[in-house]
Amino acid sequence: MSNAGNTVSAKDRVLIFDTTLRDGEQCPGATMTFEEKLEVADMLDMMGVDIIEAGFPIASDGDFEAVSAIAGRIKRATVAGLARAISADIARAGEAVRHAARPRIHTFVSTSPIHLQHQMRKSEEEVLEIITRTVTQARNLVEDVEWSGMDATRTPIDYLCRAVETAIKAGATTINLPDTVGYATPDEYRAMFKAVRERVPNADRAIFSAHCHNDLGLAVANSLAAIEGGARQVECTINGIGERAGNAALEEIVMALRVRGDVMPYDTGIDATYLMRASKAVSSACSFPVQYNKAIVGRNAFAHESGIHQDGMLKHQQTYEIMTPASVGVTKTSLVMGKHSGRAAFRSKLTEMGYTLGDNQLEDAFTRFKALADRKKHVYDEDIEALVDENLATAHDRVKLVSLTVIAGTRGPQRAMLKLDIDGRVVAEEAEGNGPIDAVFNAVKALVPHEAVLELYDVHAVTEGTDAQAEVTVRLGQNGAAVTGRGADPDTLVSSCKAYLAALNKLVARGSRVHAQAAE
């Protein structure tokens, strides 16, 4: 089990280049305000990101301002600004990162035939000249220059090697070979890095970097394969946000390397205990919800609903978790109560909630819990509380609900068909009423004649949603005294009936004049 703290071992160090504020922000709808960008940048710096790509300064004045401000405040990480292979872009990026403690200009140009022909409309030779000119310009502004060959994975290897060699010769210190359109497979991507590093004569003068998109869901797998192929920088984003299907997710790369250090002997400088906080910060800054089943930071990443898993987790955490929640900044594992839960988890939940039930009561409550969970999407603690409290209270009831069917709607009269168990005998009655609840109460009164008066009827939803448990309170008054009964059920009519019966049972227990018909 990983203890994913901030320790970087003797393993090979992989630099984390975070592009949440640049490529991440490029996904539709993810635009962040100036203040939000500063907040995210501070968080990235705090968690140990090596390079923060703060934006694309030529894109807008707002982007320029944000990159400049981030460059001015970040003291530890390198701050990079993106630039096309255009002189004005590079000058603007250089200006934006000028005040950074560690400034970087990241310039890129297409290398694939499809891009050269259709987007750049330039020949291979012309692009090589552009690389020399633009990387040299960037290098005259800052020491740290990254060059990217856009669409590298659809570029013939011979030309890619020539482009890389040219960029290094012009002064690039980092060479990024992006899978711009998320097309590569892990084997191909690993082999590409290996081949370029072996074939380019000056390859040892640069750090190689991977930048993967998730169009085929392979971004993280490809990033890890690139590391095996010799990349020592990976470009990624928090929550995997980014152009189209997104970029490789930072948290997944970091934790894959931590947890599987046995087969991937590499590590990063990231303090993984910040991962959840960073995920929430980015999700809220760009109003992008994190999918529930997202690895590491999804709300279900450390949640277990099925009984067998919950039983295993209660016996030993490593039965179904490969990292501790604390290692990624998640407060704790959650055992979610639902239709797949078993007795072990139910018992543990009740203990956690302060209930100690005997075996029979527990079995009874579990049966009712399963019935509720079958009808209800989310079973909250309040649901269980309502269910158990009612269960405890009704243990000695003489009058119990067996079944209830109600015909309601616009075409009255409303009619209730009720079966009760009274002292072990099942009796039935049908009654009409002025509304379905009146019909139910009339049926009860027919089976359990009494003189008590309904003093209060109150209904409220215990939990959220249209499938919420309705909790009904009924107060019955007789001879100046009153009793209150409660009932909970997703069906308001059933909870009304239960509440009425609960109140009647209290009257029976007090010896009031209530005629439990079957008992007579």
Ligand SMILES: CC(=O)SCCNC(=O)CCNC(=O)[C@H](O)C(C)(C)COP(=O)(O)OP(=O)(O)OC[C@H]1O[C@@H](n2cnc3c(N)ncnc32)[C@H](O)[C@@H]1OP(=O)(O)O
């Ligand atoms: C894979 C990536 O993520 S690359 C980064 C993508 N990010 C963005 O595009 C976000 C920011 N972009 C922008 O704000 C704008 O596109 C700008 C400011 C950069 C450019 O705006 P415009 O000047 O209006 O150009 P427009 O966006 O319409 O077209 C892009 C131009 O850049 C050219 N171009 C694209 N990439 C490069 C490059 N790496 N180097 C040089 N030129 C490039 C295109 O060929 C096209 O040129 P053309 O107009 O001569 O045909």
Ligand SMILES: CC(C)C(=O)C(=O)O
């Ligand atoms: C600018 C480059 C690195 C890029 O974002 C890509 O190729 O996806």
